Amino acid sequence: MSVENRWGFPDLGLGIGLRTVHFNHILEQWPQIDWFEIMSENFMETDGNPVRVLDQIAERYPIVMHGVSMSIGSTDPIDFDYLSKLKTLAKRVNAHWLGDHVCWTGVHGRNGHDLYPLPYNEESLKFLVDRIRTVQDFMERPLILENPSTYLTFANSTMAEEEFLARMAEESDCGLLLDVNNVYVTCRNHGLDAQAYLEAMPYDRVVQIHLAGHTDRGTHCIDTHDGRVIDPVWDLYAEVHRRAGNRATLLEWDANIPSFDEVHAEVMKAAKFRDMTELRHAS
Amino acid sequence: MPRDDSGLESLEQWMYSVISHPQGAEAGVEANSKPGSEAAYDLEQTVLPSEKLTPLERISVYADMYFWRFIDIMSEEYPTVEHLLGVERFAQVVRDYITRHPSTYYNLNRLSVKFPQYLRNEADEIPHQPFVVAVATVERLMEDVFDAPHKEKISTEAIQNVPGEQWPEICLEFNPALYLLELDYPVNAYMTAVNEDRHMDAPKAQKSFVVVYRCNYRVWRDDLEYESYLLLAQLKEGKSLGEALENCALQEGVDMDKITTNLGEWFQQWTAQEFFCGLKTGS
Numbered sequence: 001m002s003v004e005n006r007w008g009f010p011d012l013g014l015g016i017g018l019r020t021v022h023f024n025h026i027l028e029q030w031p032q033i034d035w036f037e038i039m040s041e042n043f044m045e046t047d048g049n050p051v052r053v054l055d056q057i058a059e060r061y062p063i064v065m066h067g068v069s070m071s072i073g074s075t076d077p078i079d080f081d082y083l084s085k086l087k088t089l090a091k092r093v094n095a096h097w098l099g100d101h102v103c104w105t106g107v108h109g110r111n112g113h114d115l116y117p118l119p120y121n122e123e124s125l126k127f128l129v130d131r132i133r134t135v136q137d138f139m140e141r142p143l144i145l146e147n148p149s150t151y152l153t154f155a156n157s158t159m160a161e162e163e164f165l166a167r168m169a170e171e172s173d174c175g176l177l178l179d180v181n182n183v184y185v186t187c188r189n190h191g192l193d194a195q196a197y198l199e200a201m202p203y204d205r206v207v208q209i210h211l212a213g214h215t216d217r218g219t220h221c222i223d224t225h226d227g228r229v230i231d232p233v234w235d236l237y238a239e240v241h242r243r244a245g246n247r248a249t250l251l252e253w254d255a256n257i258p259s260f261d262e263v264h265a266e267v268m269k270a271a272k273f274r275d276m277t278e279l280r281h282a283s
Numbered sequence: 284m285p286r287d288d289s290g291l292e293s294l295e296q297w298m299y300s301v302i303s304h305p306q307g308a309e310a311g312v313e314a315n316s317k318p319g320s321e322a323a324y325d326l327e328q329t330v331l332p333s334e335k336l337t338p339l340e341r342i343s344v345y346a347d348m349y350f351w352r353f354i355d356i357m358s359e360e361y362p363t364v365e366h367l368l369g370v371e372r373f374a375q376v377v378r379d380y381i382t383r384h385p386s387t388y389y390n391l392n393r394l395s396v397k398f399p400q401y402l403r404n405e406a407d408e409i410p411h412q413p414f415v416v417a418v419a420t421v422e423r424l425m426e427d428v429f430d431a432p433h434k435e436k437i438s439t440e441a442i443q444n445v446p447g448e449q450w451p452e453i454c455l456e457f458n459p460a461l462y463l464l465e466l467d468y469p470v471n472a473y474m475t476a477v478n479e480d481r482h483m484d485a486p487k488a489q490k491s492f493v494v495v496y497r498c499n500y501r502v503w504r505d506d507l508e509y510e511s512y513l514l515l516a517q518l519k520e521g522k523s524l525g526e527a528l529e530n531c532a533l534q535e536g537v538d539m540d541k542i543t544t545n546l547g548e549w550f551q552q553w554t555a556q557e558f559f560c561g562l563k564t565g566s
Contacts, residue, residue, distance in 0.1 A: 044390060104295055116298065155328055219336055220344065
């Protein structure tokens, strides 16, 4: 079964998060990889080496922008200066799409630079939907928002995360980045059924998939992006593929980052779950 | 503009206050549950337990990450300061710094802008304080140089094509990614020793002159002789070469023979090091 996303965003194939430790390898080898995702903020307000490298990479590979600082769920005013810079970068690298997380990162002008959870209820849903619409109008494109890993549940939540996300996407007309590792981590942390979570996803709005490793502390899991994807997460990926068909898929590896070849080999494991006939490679 | 009418703002404020409390989440909960607090919530009625974690343990996951993230980032930015203070002391200094100067900007590259100033004015108790401040100043400048605007360097030919008689009138435009420093300690020698894993005691006060600059998109840090520092400082202020040389001659302890003997070689070297991005005649 294959469900197209409603905006016609392409299945870019299998990609890797662009990290500075791999710059030299990429510039020397121009490896066979379908696309790169950049962490938007790493290339904003700098005119140094990362931007020079990114310009060269963007000439050869599709680029997707994924941020951590939009703070779409914060009750602070929307930072239009930040959004303007995001827009400029998107134009510079010809980003296929750009996204961030369903979270807040700070309040009252202070920034914790982490992805904090929202209560999942009607009031926060309405607030969030209005914010997303405002940002999308300014950016002149849909946002592709990711389900976060969460470590607590607010007592005033009245709906499950998957229901909240599905309604948020529908009511704001935004896209979703489905991080299957986050689904696993969140469901483990909250004692939820990951299959039920996936069943509730509106796959016509899922534009991209994330894969990553995490740390299992026994009592809870932390989304550390510091290792390989574990088998239960691959099982969830297979399930998403069964429901949605091929989607642009990206591996995140942000701590204890191994060689490019090792990261590449890890994401290529996703190939066996995909319909390979249409896989494209940048050259 | 979307407004929050749901209590979300006070909930976010409460959670942020708890997780950013310098004594940890438990102290944060205590401080923010008292009647009269700006955003008072009862933890047990605000956060649900999971099967394996209490509400306090769950919110502590975020609290633990709050300072860890900042310490991790500043450890990368200030490796020599961390070496001087030791890992534990450095972590405590960063915690104190973040508590007094929390991040207020979306981009982490501004997180430690005030750190050298903080060490100078608010951290009297740290060992070797004046030296630590000098090291922190250089390490912060290296961050600034990394991100500084890019301007094309001036070519060797452009320098060579200046007729000899015009040189006294020449004014040079400097690379925006270049800083000159007059320091009270031999900071560069110490940083180099630490970088090369060589032991060196914290040095006694001794004047040193350092240039921090970006060349071929890499950040460099070099010691300068007093005379070359003085000349570069004059030129960077916008003085013509003739004026700069005259001013150097007025300074006490300057070896003018050294300047005149080395001038040609210095300019070749500085041009190759991308110190300059333009020149004009002062007349």
